[in-house]
Amino acid sequence: RMRYKWLESHGYPIGSGHVESACKQIVCKRHKQAGMRWSQAGVQQMLNLAAFIHGNRWDEYWQPKIA
Numbered sequence: 001r002m003r004y005k006w007l008e009s010h011g012y013p014i015g016s017g018h019v020e021s022a023c024k025q026i027v028c029k030r031h032k033q034a035g036m037r038w039s040q041a042g043v044q045q046m047l048n049l050a051a052f053i054h055g056n057r058w059d060e061y062w063q064p065k066i067a
Contacts, residue, residue, distance in 0.1 A: 022054070026050050026051075026054060027047065027050075031046060031047070
């Protein structure tokens with residue numbers, strides 16, 4: 001169970017609107033454009049990249065590839 005009062009008092013969002021909006025913007029808008037066809041493996045790779053980019057973890061993604 002979520003401790004709503006504690007989370008809210010520490011500045012954490014307690015609604016799902018942030019996540020739903022991000023899914024709509026990142027997944028639907030960008031990956032479901034007209035004429036796009038994706039395999040399951042291909043879309044998963046693109047979503048992984050989008051997660052790194054939007055999560056400000058781009059350097060973390062490239063770290064193992066440089067080494």
